[in-house]
Amino acid sequence: MKRWLLALSLFACVGAFGAVGANGAVGSASAQDAAAEEDPQASRAATFRAVSGPQAERVPGGLLTVIAYGGAWVLVLGYLWRLGRMHAQNERELSALKKSLESNAP
Amino acid sequence: MTTAFFAVLVVVLSSLAFYLDRNTAKSIAPGVLWVAVVFAGITSVTRSWGREREEDALRGLLLSPIPRASIYFGKLFGNLVFLLAVEVVLVPIVALLFHLELEPLLPTSVLLLLGSFGFVSAGTLFGALSVQTRARDLVLSIVVFPLVTPALLGGVVATRELFAGAPLSEVLGWVQILAAFDLVFLGAGYLLFDALLSD
Amino acid sequence: MALTTPSSAPSTPAPRVSPLWHALAAITVALFLVSFYLVFEVAPVEEQMGLVQKIFYVHVPSAYGMYVGWTLSAVGGLLFLWKRSDRWDALSVAGAEVGTLFAAIVLLTGPLWGRKAWGVYWAWDPRITSTLLTAMIYGSFLALRSFGAAGQAEKRFAAALAIVGFPLLFLIKYSVQRWSGQHPVVLTGQGGGIHPDMVPALICFFLAVTGLAIWLLWTRIRIERHRQEILAIELEAARRGLGGES
Numbered sequence: 001m002k003r004w005l006l007a008l009s010l011f012a013c014v015g016a017f018g019a020v021g022a023n024g025a026v027g028s029a030s031a032q033d034a035a036a037e038e039d040p041q042a043s044r045a046a047t048f049r050a051v052s053g054p055q056a057e058r059v060p061g062g063l064l065t066v067i068a069y070g071g072a073w074v075l076v077l078g079y080l081w082r083l084g085r086m087h088a089q090n091e092r093e094l095s096a097l098k099k100s101l102e103s104n105a106p
Numbered sequence: 107m108t109t110a111f112f113a114v115l116v117v118v119l120s121s122l123a124f125y126l127d128r129n130t131a132k133s134i135a136p137g138v139l140w141v142a143v144v145f146a147g148i149t150s151v152t153r154s155w156g157r158e159r160e161e162d163a164l165r166g167l168l169l170s171p172i173p174r175a176s177i178y179f180g181k182l183f184g185n186l187v188f189l190l191a192v193e194v195v196l197v198p199i200v201a202l203l204f205h206l207e208l209e210p211l212l213p214t215s216v217l218l219l220l221g222s223f224g225f226v227s228a229g230t231l232f233g234a235l236s237v238q239t240r241a242r243d244l245v246l247s248i249v250v251f252p253l254v255t256p257a258l259l260g261g262v263v264a265t266r267e268l269f270a271g272a273p274l275s276e277v278l279g280w281v282q283i284l285a286a287f288d289l290v291f292l293g294a295g296y297l298l299f300d301a302l303l304s305d
Numbered sequence: 306m307a308l309t310t311p312s313s314a315p316s317t318p319a320p321r322v323s324p325l326w327h328a329l330a331a332i333t334v335a336l337f338l339v340s341f342y343l344v345f346e347v348a349p350v351e352e353q354m355g356l357v358q359k360i361f362y363v364h365v366p367s368a369y370g371m372y373v374g375w376t377l378s379a380v381g382g383l384l385f386l387w388k389r390s391d392r393w394d395a396l397s398v399a400g401a402e403v404g405t406l407f408a409a410i411v412l413l414t415g416p417l418w419g420r421k422a423w424g425v426y427w428a429w430d431p432r433i434t435s436t437l438l439t440a441m442i443y444g445s446f447l448a449l450r451s452f453g454a455a456g457q458a459e460k461r462f463a464a465a466l467a468i469v470g471f472p473l474l475f476l477i478k479y480s481v482q483r484w485s486g487q488h489p490v491v492l493t494g495q496g497g498g499i500h501p502d503m504v505p506a507l508i509c510f511f512l513a514v515t516g517l518a519i520w521l522l523w524t525r526i527r528i529e530r531h532r533q534e535i536l537a538i539e540l541e542a543a544r545r546g547l548g549g550e551s
Binding site: 234280291298 | 481
């Protein structure tokens with residue numbers, strides 16, 4: 001029960017940390033719009049603004065995005081697969097161990 | 107002696123691979139020099155720990171009433187002297203092959219001293235790996251090379267800046283990085299060496 | 306360990322899995338589903354980067370997951386060398402693996418972003434370069450552990466590697482930044498900024514990655530602990546001549 005609470009509070013803390021970090025960036029967004037106008041070159045990759053209307057159609061598609069999201073999933077699933085294999089090996093060794101101990105027991 | 111010859115071979119081979127013309131020589135030479143130093147350093151460390159492995163000499167050393175940290179510093183010092191001796195051979199050869207001016211060589215030697223100290227302190231700490239485990243030389247390289255990247259980067263870039271005619275004050279930042287690197291490994295060696303070698 | 310009397314074979318019941326573990330898995334999956342909805346439906350398409358800007362939502366939280374993993378690895382290594390308890394070794398391994406997994410995601414998504422932003426996949430951008438260099442250190446940690454069954458000595462040296470890797474992380478960052486620089490700084494108090502409609506997606510993704518990181522760490526630690534227990538029982542059985550080796 002205690003461990004539950006600990007894990008849950010850890011989750012909440014770390015999550016809150018992440019959320020606050022993200023939120024902190026937002027506050028300055030509007031202030032930055034003005035600054036972005038001055039130096040479009042530098043702010044191109046650092047300031048994100050929404051696109052609206054017919055302009056949205058001109059925006060180049062996202063093969064890169066698909067690769068990024070797909071690749072990230074492949075990596076995570078690959079790791080999950082590895083965890084599964086390690087777990088399966090543990091189970092195998094445990095049952096082999098059990099068997100050999102039972103057969104050796106007096 | 108063998109290590110020095112090996113380092114010279116590295117220099118000659120990489121000169122063949124990278125030398126273009128007189129104009130680019132100055133910007134390539136530092137990389138060639140530092141890569142050779144890294145290779146010489148790892149060889150030196152490997153050999154020095156290999157000797158301990160052969161006759162289980164380390165056990166005797168660990169049983170003797172010497173503080174563990176001083177075994178580390180002793181080995182560190184021995185390797186450093188050896189590596190510096192190799193560099194004394196190496197630097198003139200690189201200077202010759204890449205037509206370097208002799209003037210920036212003095213500040214470069216300070217960089218080499220700091221960088222070598224960093225390599226050797228990292229290498230000596232993790233070199234004990236080859237005595238304690240079944241892991242062999244390749245594993246040592248795998249472990250040590252990633253660790254020394256900041257020192258290599260600092261050494262190469264600072265040396266290049268020196269030969270491009272940058273004033274000493276501009277290189278100072280890199281000297282600080284090298285010094286910080288040395289301190290990290292000196293501290294780690296002092297604090298961790300005992301824990302690493304005792305079961 | 307579990308083997309108190311030889312006659313009663315270790316009656317290790319199937320390890321009980323805490324319901325919280327399942328709950329966390331469910332929450333994480335749900336968070337990811339919501340995140341994807343927010344990223345692709347709610348958040349607007351960015352003006353200049355286009356759809357590629359959506360990589361940002363997975364890239365930045367992954368970088369955070371990476372630091373969480375590596376930090377825990379260093380903490381685990383330090384406590385292992387100090388207390389010599391295998392429990393901390395498990396934390397160190399799990400942290401290194403999960404951190405390196407997220408680093409792989411960062412290193413995959415970063416260059417794809419760079420292709421659009423800078424025209425080349427690999428721009429020797431300082432943050433991505435320093436991530437690569439640090440990933441090499443923790444990669445060598447994992448390589449060291451993978452040479453056969455990790456003995457006590459391997460564990461100690463791996464722990465030292467994780468510990469030293471942590472200060473080097475900062476040193477690498479600093480030195481690579483000195484060397485070259487063009488990474489966009491979006492998430493700081495002052496640099497850049499993002500459209501308000503993009504915020505929920507980012508926050509949700511942060512939460513989802515947090516859940517995933519904790520769940521993976523938890524799972525990996527459990528597996529490592531089981532592994533250690535099995536090895537201990539095997540050792541004990543062999544010592545008593547029960548032929549426990551499988």
